[in-house]
Amino acid sequence: MREQSTAAPILHVSHLKKYFHTPRGNLHAVDDVSFDIPEGGTLGVVGESGCGKTTTGRAILRLIEPTSGSVVFDGSDIITLDKNRLRVMREKMQIIFQDPYSSLDPRMAVASIIGEPLIIHKRVTGKKELLQRVHTLMEMVELEDRLFSAYPHELDGGRRQRIGIARALALEPKFIVADEPVSSLDVSVQAQILNLMQDLQDRLGLTYMFVTHDMAVVKHISDEIAVMYLGQIIERSPAKALFSRQYHPYSHALISAIPTIDTQTAEAASILRGEIGSPIEPKPGCRFAPRCEYCVDKCLTETPPLEMLEPGRQVACWRAKELRL
């Protein structure tokens, strides 16, 4: 793991909201989320299904339009950019998707998939240059040359994910949203891809927002971690510090629930009761309160703000200071 980055933020997200209209009211998928990521760093965003981690990643890239908020990347607010300027900005911001089986066009050969962004953004002048760039990219992600004209269905998940990474790198981005990039891979292949992503980051100075539900993966890859619950960040911390101590009862429950080979978590007392609540028109108060064993009256009526508890650590819990989790 790299040292805590002291670089200036390359991405500054503030008060980001994404609401979806449903017949039963607004679904608050992302509800007032603010964070920044220093250049060259990795922010891990974790949480369970429906916590808004994927929507946050997509809203930042404007792959879905945010309801409100600002996303300042490299000095300009993405949210206010018109279509043309957004397209130019997108060259610097890319995404790697979870499922390498459905995110690649099955009718395109490997080289065409990787080379397509170069053609669309007119980065190459001729076929020769295109092929050369594709070769360099394939080498970068350790894809064998012989796969140049192969099709995605001929390849295993690990190689497919390498194609997704090569394609994301084609336009030399500064920032990559990686949305569960290793979740569908076998553990030995997962380790290969995680190592590759770390190498590329060191070599190219990339900044990552790494979205995952896997706590062990996020601990391994991240400098900092933001834990999300029902559309909000409830705790933010340097990666290792979060695992040695959690201030928010949900982070604590989440980390205690991880099945590890070293301990029997099923023995642990703090197995979380109940299930995640509805994100549709949530009531005021802490969204975790109905499942929280430390809940008091205030938690049911007033939403706790995300506050700095100690340098580098922010928590949204009324009782964070007094609880010893």
Add this chain to the structure above:
Amino acid sequence: MDEQLLSIQNLTTQYLTDESVIHAVNGINLHLAKGGSLGLVGESGAGKTTTAYSIMGLLPKLTGKITQGKILFEGKDLTRLPEDEMRKIRGNEISMIFQDPMTSLNPILTVGDQIAEVLEIHGTADTHAALAKAGDMLEMVGIPRDRMHEYPHQFSGGMKQRVIIAIALACNPKLLIADEPTTALDVTIQAQVLRMIRDLKVKLDTSLILISHNLGVVAQVCENVAIMYAGRIVEYGPLREVFSRPLHPYTEGLLNSIPRIEVDKDRLSPIRGMMPDPSTMPHGCIFKPRCPYAAAACGTRAPHITEISGRSVMCLMHEGVIPNTMGTGGHHA
């Protein structure tokens, strides 16, 4: 030691395609004592699910075939049992939980009816008694019994999986096979379900085979573990011993590949390469192409099972054919 419930001997299962024979399971041996629990661990394509389907008699009729070996369940060889006999065992004495709770339930039947159905089919209870028992089963898996009149879509993923477990346990089976039972669930819900499986196993004295690619999940529930690779069981033994002191290079490789909560690693150590194509297995040891300890002999000589104080392993290092350098990282270190 304890009485055997299940004994798999030299099981070989193949899938026949137009072009080739897929060697899915290649001569495995497994034993499960009454009340015991066994984790079956390996990556995609290792043959875990095919092993389960072989036991259940659920291999695809036209393409899947057990070509060798025996599956003795309470002394009866399941591979030789006619289908109508097998049907009495399946869902009654041996039950299986499938991976995906979203698609395993019938969307047009209430969950209560789906639990009751199993009891009626196996003649354990009449309609009235079956519905009453269905309510009991729901309560046992932590769902209020008045929800038995609801349909699957009204349940969350975690609750659907509980319903499926209730169905599987309704006839009080002697053996439960759970194939990735928590893979589709969130981690906090997974913890709830794993604890429930463990508690029920003790309460009902059911034997358990838990199939998972997740070493941590298996460690929560099982006493023994079998590590599968390319259709073979390369290592078997008490789970804590296997995970703390692996004997097979593949087991060691798996353990080194996973990021750990308790251990800080700057870099993971993946196993290089990929699992071999099951239609063309390498000569000698199947793991040789990826093994950091491999020597020339491994390419020609297939390892046998070596027994080492209650554990077993398939590797020439333990047969004394090549020097045992386990733990050194081998020549790729």
